[in-house]
Amino acid sequence: MYTTSTAFLEALTEAGISHIFANFGSDHPALLEAIAEARASGRPIPTVMTAPNEMVGMCAAHGFAQVSGKPQLVLVHVECGTQSLAGAVHNAARARVPMLVFAGASPFTQDGELTGSRNEFIHWLQDVHDQRGIVRGYMKYDAEIRTGRNVKQMVHRALQFATSAPKGPTYLMGAREVMEEELAASVTIDPKQWKPVDPGALTAKAIARILDGIDKAERPLLVTSFAGRNPNAVGELVRFCERLGIGVQESAPSALNIPHDHPLYLGNQWNEPHQNKALAEADFVLVVDSDVPWIPTINRPAEGAPIVHIDVDPLKEAMPLWYIGAEESVRADAETALAQLNAALDARAIDAKKVAARTAHYSAQSKARRAALAEKETRSEGLITPEFLTATVRKHIDPEETIVLSEGITNYTVIANHMRMTAPGSYFASGGSSLGWSGGAAIGSKLAAPEKTVVALTGDGSYMFSIPSTVHWMAAKYETPFLQVVYNNRGWKAPRFSALAVHPEGYASKANDLDLSFEPSPAYADIAAAAGGAFARKVDRPEDLDAAVKEALHVVQTEKRCAVLDVWLSPV
Template structure:
């Protein structure tokens, strides 16, 4: 047999897709049959990873792509499965993560005219006017497969879109009759004709203007959020900053952009309502790959400071309100841009005295920051603090073999500060704002990098959003053990902060209950133990934490099963 579904699987294999994160439905008989036939005949197809929840499956594809840079397939059923992807689509879009979504569609015949015609009642009620429109606002490309004769071209075109900057999810759909259809001749295609578009680069004029700004500045500052999503960009970024004496500030970082022990690293900022000192004193700001380089209501460069913006998406085309007052914006790839700037510096030697002065200034600021962070990490009396918890986890990991996933929300800054990761590709956040990414992402990360120790750090709200019963069932089935640390403050702290920042003296500031508490607290660790046989422990006292973290990591590394630490912090 050679059907549209057969050709679809072949196209995935040709494109180098390793995994199908699948949530099968009544619209997938042709694909289920084609997968079974391929296994019997010995034809190579991607591994099928059953994902009982669609958002977890897409989060797993997200984690896999963050580690490898390669898109994977997320397979869901009709409009119901498409809607169930929920916030994972937002995260992939905002995080610039490549992936291919394929959904079935209700059959378009009902009297048995074609193979796959309607034979279940749900095929009438799942037929909607615009299934693709459900997530069109979050995808780079969408279309419907109408025939098997050109399905490979359609699949490769979709993958070309998803893998070209700015990266993001793409969506295909196909009805049962189309996916069941026989193809007279096998489809042959050359995947090399569908490679991603080459990355953008700086013009010679832009290079000159940027270097002119740096040369004139006493306090040049680089602000970035995700230049390090390509680990190869980090070395070029660091080399450039070292050669000109430029400080580096991370704003809402979703990747490691510079080793956090580097003397030019000045820290990170999320929602903290204060003016960043380095940003205020900067007399030139270079923004590279950042959606939110600062929050201008309380933090921004000083008036008159020139700003240049380099980004894969400098217009932020899917953000209706966005501007940062840049005098120049350039669409370019970060690695390419920094390599160009470094090449230009070979001919245009920086002023060694000025570079030394800048570097010395930033190194002193970096040293002061590290001393403050170390002081915060002391073992407390009474309740465990987020700082002490994060520092304890750091002491027990090997930074060269560990990947940290952060969804700490109100503890994002604490996690970035106290984990202090140094290896490119060792730290990720979702890049989006829909909570629950961390669990599925941990499964996908471990699939992509089985030799690494994966540590997911999340708030208790994010832990519940992550569907831990599905996550830990998948982790056990597919042998992707990881350490999950729950920062448990028994509720949603972020909405409390948001309310009080707008109404600091209002009724909410005086209320005893804002309906944000999770009391009585669920047994978070026990959920994972019941669903996937995970090692589980609740920790309430600082003196018990060190041993608990050590034992949890030993379980992950030697017993090859997940471990969940439910760590109680002060109540929200």
């Protein structure tokens, strides 16, 4: 039979979807039949990856898209599976990650009127008023498939939304009877008609305003968080800043935006409670692709410094409260905008003396920063510091052949500072704020770039959120080995810091126990060993760390197994 489900799978293949991260249920008989039929007849369909936990499956799709730029399908079970996607939905939305989520729906007939009619008690329990509404606030597009006659149009439209800037997740659902519908003829459309919408560009006025503002400035500064989500934007950004001597400051970076050894790179800032020196000195600020370029209660540009903002979503339409005081905001793609600015410079006189002075100023700051960081990487007697741990991992990787996933939370800054990644597309954070992304993302990253070594650096709280039993079962089954390093604080450090930031002299500052401890600490590495045969080691002495990292990477690269290092950091 040629059914809606057959056409659905064909549409995915036409769109270039290579993987289905699936958690099947009673709503999917038609899809299971169509998958089996395709395999039996030799017809190509995406590779099905069984994801015993829906959130891990969506995190894998997230990681795959971050590395490759290509959306994948996450398949879940009715409203239960939709809810089990959990915080991965938030992360995909906030990080603007393209993907398609498909969920079945309870049958809408109960007397056998159509194939797929209700025949299990759960079909009444899983019939809810607004299944799509569960995730509507996070999806760029949501719809219901109501007939197989236009299912391909629905799939391609959902993916067109997902891949058009600002990118993001989309959601389709279809009841059993609809997915079972037998079609008289195959559904044929032209996928070329469903390409992503071309990205926005700067106007001539905006180009002139930006370049004129930089010309007048002594200390122009570019602030970004995720321009490097598109690796092609990195080269344009570097070229632009080099030609004009502009310093680059990252704010909560979720991608590598500029090589971290570049002399114009001034570092990254997250929640550190102090004024950023470069931002305070800047007399022109160009913000490119950033949701939070600074936290104004503690860190902001100087009064009167002109701010221009370039972003594919400059209004931050999903955020009820957002403003940065920009005197001009432009809806434009970062790569396109920076390429336009570089092209405009070709026909513009540049004050070489002024550029040299700016470059010398920022290069001196960058050199001093790197020297200060190097001092923190030395080994302390009996203690493993986050800086020493990160530097040790860095020593054993090839930065050109490694993808680093950071979910260190209170060690976000440390990881970004001390991994010192340099290649576009080599460093990612989730881009959102829901924890547990890095395990599934490591699987997706390895699938997207099997030739790379994937290293996931995570806090102990994030590790537990990631459902490591599912992560490491999937990694073993689908041969996606990666190194996972747990920065073990023995508890939640972030809530402690949040409490002390608001109540520095309050009761919480004096309390011995804020109910944030994970002690006695679980055997984190052993969970991975039991679930997926991973190499597992606990490291609590600094003298053992170097050998442990070396052996773990050997296991990942040579034995093709995951390795988990449970590294006990010095007490807070």
